Structures are given as structure tokens and as C-alpha cells.
Amino acid sequence: KFTWDEKFPDHDTAYAALEHMITVYFDGGHAWPVLPLDESETCPEGKYRILGVELSFALPFGVHTKNGSIDLVLSDHLGWIIGDDQKTSGRKWATGKDSPRKQNQSNFYTDALMELFPGRPGYRFVFDIMTYKGDFERRVTDPTPESIQATRDKAIQVVTLYEGMRSGGMD
Numbered sequence: 817k818f819t820w821d822e823k824f825p826d827h828d829t830a831y832a833a834l835e836h837m838i839t840v841y842f843d844g845g846h847a848w849p850v851l852p853l854d855e856s857e858t859c860p861e862g863k864y865r866i867l868g869v870e871l872s873f874a875l876p877f878g879v880h881t882k883n884g885s886i887d888l889v890l891s892d893h894l895g896w897i898i899g900d901d902q903k904t905s906g907r908k909w910a911t912g913k914d915s916p917r918k919q920n921q922s923n924f925y926t927d928a929l930m931e932l933f934p935g936r937p938g939y940r941f942v943f944d945i946m947t948y949k950g951d952f953e954r955r956v957t958d959p960t961p962e963s964i965q966a967t968r969d970k971a972i973q974v975v976t977l978y979e980g981m982r983s984g985g986m987d
Contacts (some may be wrong), residue, residue: 819974850864850865851865864890864891864893872884873932882971886899889933897938898940898941901942901944916957916967917963920970923963924971925941934966
């Protein structure tokens with residue numbers, strides 16, 4: 817018998833939790849107000865155009881490739897690009913956990929969005945966090961050019977370390 821984990825030991829328990837979180841998300845008005853996919857290019861204020869769902873990318877990164885998948889990519893009425901990473905959590909996030917200085921994801925994905933959608937007036941990254949109990953929070957985390965560069969530098973360091981270990985027989 818498959819056991820997911822202690823909180824969700826079976827399919828029925830997991831399904832009930834997912835159903836509750838999805839219901840809270842939509843009934844609580846947390847979904848982005850998006851335009852139908854067949855609308856014209858004009859996007860009115862307060863609405864968003866969906867540019868990608870589970871948008872995968874593989875971009876050049878020196879001699880390597882920068883890979884990832886962004887849960888939701890939107891464009892607003894000003895042409896800004898918004899990346900949204902959707903998280904579930906056992907409890908509310910600590911203050912500052914979403915800061916670009918505390919995690920790499922918003923920096924890494926914003927950097928990718930800048931390559932995928934060049935020349936836009938701005939780029940934003942948010943975390944949509946839903947606890948298993950149904951507490952929702954949207955945290956805006958706007959990486960700076962400096963934090964993005966710090967994450968690029970860290971990625972190069974990790975790749976260099978990995979390649980050195982691998983060349984020594986450790987994979």
C-alpha cells in the first residue's frame with residue numbers, strides 16, 4: 817500500500833486536502849483575473865494575460881544550460897512579466913523567507929523571464945503559498961539586478977564544484 821506521508825497517508829486524505837486548498841483559492845478570490853485565451857492583445861488594467869503554464873525553459877548558461885519550469889507566467893496591462901510559483905506548505909511561511917536574499921528561485925526564474933521575454937518594461941516574481949489548512953498568501957518578491965547576479969555567481973560556483981567532484985569519480 818502506498819503512503820504519501822504521515823499527514824496524508826492515503827488517497828482520500830490527500831484528495832480532500834487538495835480539494836479544500838483549491839476551493840479556498842478560487843472561492844477566496846485569489847485566482848489571477850485573466851483574459852480568455854482568444855482575447856485581443858489589449859489587456860485592460862486589473863486583468864492579466866496568461867503567457868505560460870508550467871513554462872519550461874532550457875537557456876544557454878556559459879557552456880551549460882539553465883533549466884527550469886515556472887508554474888505560471890502572466891503579462892499585465894503595462895506589459896510587465898509576472899512569474900508565479902505556487903507552493904503548498906504545512907504552515908505559514910516565516911517573514912522574509914521569500915526574500916531574494918534568502919532563496920535563489922525568484923532570482924533564477926526572473927533572470928530566465930528576462931531572457932524569455934526581453935525588452936519588457938518590468939519583471940516581477942511572486943510566491944502563491946497555500947497551507948494545507950487553507951491559509952493563502954501571495955508574496956511579491958522583486959529581485960534586484962544585484963541579487964540576480966549573486967544567484968548567477970552561485971550557480972557557477974555550484975557547477976564548478978560539481979564538475980570537480982565528478983572528475984574525481986564522485987557523481
